[in-house]
Each structure stands twice: as C-alpha cells, then as structure tokens.
Amino acid sequence: MTGEVTGGNFFVLASFIASGVTMAALAAWTATRLAQAKKKLNMLNQTENPKD
Amino acid sequence: MFSTFANPHRFMSLTRPLLPILTVVAAVMLAAGWIWAIGFVPDEKYQGPTVQIMYVHVPAAMVSLAAYSTMAISSLLYLILKHSLADVAAKSAAPIAAALSFICLVTGSLWGRPTWGTYWIWDARLTSMLFQLFLILGYMALRSAFQREQEAARAGAILCLVGAVNLPIIKFSVEWWNTLHQPAGFISLTGDSSLTAEFFWPLMFNLIGMMVLFGAFLIATMRSEVYKRQYEAKLARLNRSTS
Numbered sequence: 001m002t003g004e005v006t007g008g009n010f011f012v013l014a015s016f017i018a019s020g021v022t023m024a025a026l027a028a029w030t031a032t033r034l035a036q037a038k039k040k041l042n043m044l045n046q047t048e049n050p051k052d
Numbered sequence: 053m054f055s056t057f058a059n060p061h062r063f064m065s066l067t068r069p070l071l072p073i074l075t076v077v078a079a080v081m082l083a084a085g086w087i088w089a090i091g092f093v094p095d096e097k098y099q100g101p102t103v104q105i106m107y108v109h110v111p112a113a114m115v116s117l118a119a120y121s122t123m124a125i126s127s128l129l130y131l132i133l134k135h136s137l138a139d140v141a142a143k144s145a146a147p148i149a150a151a152l153s154f155i156c157l158v159t160g161s162l163w164g165r166p167t168w169g170t171y172w173i174w175d176a177r178l179t180s181m182l183f184q185l186f187l188i189l190g191y192m193a194l195r196s197a198f199q200r201e202q203e204a205a206r207a208g209a210i211l212c213l214v215g216a217v218n219l220p221i222i223k224f225s226v227e228w229w230n231t232l233h234q235p236a237g238f239i240s241l242t243g244d245s246s247l248t249a250e251f252f253w254p255l256m257f258n259l260i261g262m263m264v265l266f267g268a269f270l271i272a273t274m275r276s277e278v279y280k281r282q283y284e285a286k287l288a289r290l291n292r293s294t295s
Contacts (some may be wrong), residue, residue, distance in 0.1 A: 008101045011102055011165060012105055018281035026147070030276070032133055033105055034279070037275075040283050041286070044290075045286075048286070048290065050216055
C-alpha cells in the first residue's frame, strides 16, 4: 500500500462500465448465435418435412 | 452414468426451462450486487472508494478460473470418453472464460493505478492471468483452424489440458513469489476471511451472481453449439441422400 488513495471514483466507474460493456457484448453475441443456430435448424427441418 | 446424463437430447430438454430462470436470476443478482457495491459499501480506510472495484474484479477472476477448469475437465472427459457433449462444453466455455479473464485484467489494471501507482507490472499473478487469456484465445484460434470437428476437438483438448498447468500457478503465485498483488485473503482454506462483514457479504453476493451468469452463458452457448451440430449432421445426411 502506497498510502491513502484519493480521487478513485473515476477508476471505480471505469471498472464497472468496462465490465458491463464486456458482459453486454457477450450476452448479445450469445443470444444472436443461439437464435441463428435455432433458426437455421428449423429452416432445414421445414425443407426436409414441408408439411410440419 | 455420464452417458445417461450427457445425452444431447436430454441436455436440450433439461436446459430449455433452466436457461430463462438462470438468466433472470443472474441479471437480478448482478444488478442488485452492483447497486449494493456502489451505493452502500463504505469507503475502505486506505483504498477509499476504489475498494468497490473488488466487487467486479474478484468475482470475474474466480469465475474465469472456474470457467477454465470447466474447459479442462470437459476436455479430459472428451479425450477419455469421446463424448461429443463434453467437447461442446469445453468449446462453449472458452469465450466466456476469455471475457471474464479480460474483465479481471482490465479491472485489476484500473484498480492498480490508484493503489500501486501503475496500470501494469510484470508481476507473477498479473502475468499468469494474462497468459491464461492468451491461452484461451489460442485455444479458440486452434479449433477454428481445423475443418473437421473431431480433429479440432482433439487438438483443442490437448492444448487446454497442457494449459491447465497455469491454474495452480495463478492461484498460488502470490505465495510462491514476492508479488505486488496482495495475498488471497477473501476466503482461506480454514474458512477465515480478512474482510469484515460489510465488505464480505456484498462480495459473496456478487460472486454467486457471477457464477449463475456463467451457468446461463454456458448453457446458452452449449445449446447453440448443439443446434449447429444437429444442423450440420442433418445437412450432410440430406446431401448424401440426394447425391
């Protein structure tokens, strides 16, 4: 420890923003990937069995 | 027993109702945990408000190690049992482990500047964590270099298991070497904590929230991978039958 820390609010805010943005990006990527994979499989199933 | 529970169809039917529940629980817990950390945790005597960074840094660090452990255990199971769902789990955990390692490094760097006076130092803990991030990115790049999924799975599993040597290095680096990073004091093996209750409980809450979030991400990524493989298998079958 180098002594009492002052003016750390910027670093706190930057940490939470960086974490939030990274998690939001991961969530968006995961949701998009899941939706696309499901859609492609459903389309193929419909091509295979058009009456379903 | 593993084959019974790791059946892809059973996995899909079990996780369908589980995924929305985990997603909502994780979102609520992390939102509440962050509000608790930013709004209600008092400033620490020496670190002032920067102690609040602990509530994203420590959960991200611990869950990133858990994510890599998931990759390693799944890779080992794949190599022994050749079960495709084990490979799906290893592959799916990789981007989550990378994101959490990145959050850990960025928040650690932002915590280091006001407390140590520098954003980065080639300290054993920091360097081994950076190595973990590069290892995961290397694992993902290696897998994408193969055309056939089985070859990618085998090569990835071997790399992941070799890289697992880094896990105890990260954990014990603060004890094995003289480092700027503080020793582990959050929870010791004896159950003692160096944190008082007002700092400890919000940290536990955020840690559990991050674990639930990892579970939700893992299930969602695994489900999309299973869909992708079902699509590819079906497409190959259709192509064979038409040719």
